[in-house]
Structure formats: structure tokens, C-alpha cells
Amino acid sequence: MTDVTAATAGPTTGPSGAKRTGIADNFDAFLLLLTTQLRNQSPLEPLDTNQFTQQLVQFASVEQQLKSNETLKALLAGAKASTMSTAASFIGKEVTAEGATTRLGPDGAAWVLDAARPASQATIVIRDREGSIVATSTKSLAAGPQSHRWDGRTSTGVPAPAGEYTITVTARDAAGQAVPVRTVISGRVDGVDMTGDLPALAIGALRIPLANVKSVGQAAP
Secondary structure (H helix, E strand, O other), X not given: OOOHHHXXXXXXXXOOOOOOOOOOOOHHHHHHHHHHHHHHOEOOEOOOHHHHHHHHHHHHHHHHHHHHHHHHHHHHHHHHHHHHHHHHOOOOEEEEEEOOEEEEEOOEEEEXXXXXXXXXXXXXXXEOOOOOEEEEEEEEEOOEEEEEEEOOEXXXXXXOOOEEEEEEEEEEOOOOOEEOEEEEEEXXXXXXXXXXXXXXXXXXXXXXXXXXXXXXXXXXX
């Protein structure tokens, strides 16, 4: 018996988006296939209508899945375009986001340290992009968010070159127990990076996922 799946495959859509001739779009193909099979069937082996119906149902299911995949791709493309448009609206704005790495500029570098509870002593270490320690300091921290600014000078008093630096905070309370400290960065968005699966805000060489953004404001003139 003629293979229904092979006989009804027909033209398919390539990357160019050419129109598919689908099983649900061309009833003439059904009639032609049915009459051809009936005309050429063996008298000793008549057409098994159950098998024929099963093949049609299977083919229809495959085509429905293909159309579902095309619809999902279109939805994903639309969602990505919408996300890109949203990300582009951040350009030129000052954003704060979760993170430990920020850019050192002419006015230094700043982080927001959010301590879970008061810390009598916090050791703050700043590293460059290679992971080398460039500056260390100690201070007490109050509970909640507070600003920490680095003037850009290394532990030896030499100005550090402009670039990206990462802060690490190790804090303990009066009883010697570790105190969790979250770090938040801020900066002016220069552009949008579309090389990944999702757009990321670009602040110099930094890349910040949109999901990490905590607040948005007008950048200082």
C-alpha cells in the first residue's frame, strides 16, 4: 500500500519562509491520494481503512506540531524584539543593579553595601579584572543599604588605571558571627548588548542582565 506520509509530504517551508502546502490546506490532495490508493490496491490485499485513517491522523499530528513550532518561533522573535526595545530605553539612564563589579572613573568607584544586620568589622577587598588585590580597608557597617566609595587609589597610594573592579566584603558582628552583605552597583548605560540569548545593558565593559536592575533614574549631567 502506498505510504501516505511520503505521498503527502509536498512542498515544505525553508529558511526563506516559503508557503507550506499542508494537509489541512489542500483537500484535493486527500481526494487524489485516496482514489489513487483505491485504484491501485491489490484485490487480494484490499485497503485497510483503519491503517489509512491512522496514517492520516499521524500526518496531521506532525503537521500540527510543525505549525505550533513556527508559532512559538514567531512569538519568541516578537518577545525578543520587545525586550530589545525596552532595553534600548535604558540608554543614557543611571541604573542600579545587583553585582560586585563596577567601573572606576575619574571620580572613583562606588558600591552600595546592604548588610543583613550591624557588623562591628567589615574587611573590604577590591580586585582588578585579573583578580589581583589592589586595595583593602576595614570599617563598621550599619544594618541595611549604605554607600561605599573608593577613591581609585591602591593600597600603596598609586592611582589605579581606569577599568572594571570587583569588591568583596567579609563582615562579622560583635559576637564574631558572619554577617551577609549584598553588593549593588550603579552606572550610566552606554548601550545594549544583543550577543546573548537576552539583551544586557552595557556600562563600559560591564554587562548587566535586565533582571538584575533594581532602579532607574536620570543620569547626572
